[in-house]
Amino acid sequence: MESIPDDPHSALAAADDARSRLTTSLRLPAGFYPLLATGIAVQVGAAAYGIAAQTVTGVAIALAGVAVFLAVAALVLHRFSRINGVRVDGLASQVVLVAGARASLVYLGALAVAIVAAFDSRWWLVAVAAVAAGFGCALGVRHWWHAYRQDPVTHARGASPRVLAVLAVVACLGCATLLVLG
Amino acid sequence: MAGLDPLIHAPTRLELVATLSGVSEAEFVTLRDALDVSDSVLSKHVSALVEAGYLHSRKGVRAGRRTTWVGLTPVGRQALRDHVVAVRRLIDAVE
Numbered sequence: 114m115e116s117i118p119d120d121p122h123s124a125l126a127a128a129d130d131a132r133s134r135l136t137t138s139l140r141l142p143a144g145f146y147p148l149l150a151t152g153i154a155v156q157v158g159a160a161a162y163g164i165a166a167q168t169v170t171g172v173a174i175a176l177a178g179v180a181v182f183l184a185v186a187a188l189v190l191h192r193f194s195r196i197n198g199v200r201v202d203g204l205a206s207q208v209v210l211v212a213g214a215r216a217s218l219v220y221l222g223a224l225a226v227a228i229v230a231a232f233d234s235r236w237w238l239v240a241v242a243a244v245a246a247g248f249g250c251a252l253g254v255r256h257w258w259h260a261y262r263q264d265p266v267t268h269a270r271g272a273s274p275r276v277l278a279v280l281a282v283v284a285c286l287g288c289a290t291l292l293v294l295g
Numbered sequence: 296m297a298g299l300d301p302l303i304h305a306p307t308r309l310e311l312v313a314t315l316s317g318v319s320e321a322e323f324v325t326l327r328d329a330l331d332v333s334d335s336v337l338s339k340h341v342s343a344l345v346e347a348g349y350l351h352s353r354k355g356v357r358a359g360r361r362t363t364w365v366g367l368t369p370v371g372r373q374a375l376r377d378h379v380v381a382v383r384r385l386i387d388a389v390e
Contacts, residue, residue, distance in 0.1 A: 198325030
């Protein structure tokens with residue numbers, strides 16, 4: 114037979130309070146957004162150059178850009194985990210996969226502009242597009258972070274670190290294959 | 296509709312699983328501080344819920360020292376959802 118809580122209202126309120134105590138205490142590490150924006154800008158710029166160059170050096174530069182971005186993503190997520198004592202897969206997905214719809218559009222749009230500009234050797238435009246991609250993606254993560262603070266249960270979930278690592282490896286191999294075959 | 300879950304009915308256990316529902320994993324020490332309980336009390340609840348399949352735990356390292364990370368399993372997440380629905384239903388019935 115079911116036992117009945119002494120005060121169901123209080124039990125739920127206390128559980129919500131406990132969750133809020135933890136999630137409202139979470140802090141993003143210092144320099145989180147600038148670092149992330151820089152990592153994405155470097156990746157977009159390197160990818161545009163590598164695709165336009167269509168040489169082995171270009172492939173190496175494009176892959177180096179991916180490596181820089183992944184290193185930055187790993188660094189900011191590690192620092193987040195270290196200072197807060199928690200892991201939030203939703204945040205990792207936003208950072209590594211640019212999972213927000215608006216951020217994804219900004220990223221893909223800026224990457225397309227950067228690639229076209231690189232083929233025309235308009236390097237100033239490549240730089241502008243790369244910075245726009247970084248800025249837009251950082252804004253997307255900031256938007257997600259505010260949504261997470263409002264409703265942590267809905268936004269906490271995302272791809273696990275293992276899945277993200279596999280996707281990163283697959284993305285690197287895919288880029289290299291496409292660039293080499295192209 | 297599912298009924299009250301005796302495994303997460305106790306206030307501390309309900310607070311524990313509710314807290315974990317807002318993150319993917321939390322360090323033992325972080326949970327202890329958030330719930331304001333002793334190491335032994337938290338350890339006992341975590342062990343019972345791990346055994347029931349509601350939580351998973353793993354050993355890790357943070358700032359050079361060994362630590363335990365705890366997270367909610369899909370079974371635990373569903374159990375929490377069902378339990379909250381059952382408690383709300385109870386509240387509605389009383390009111």
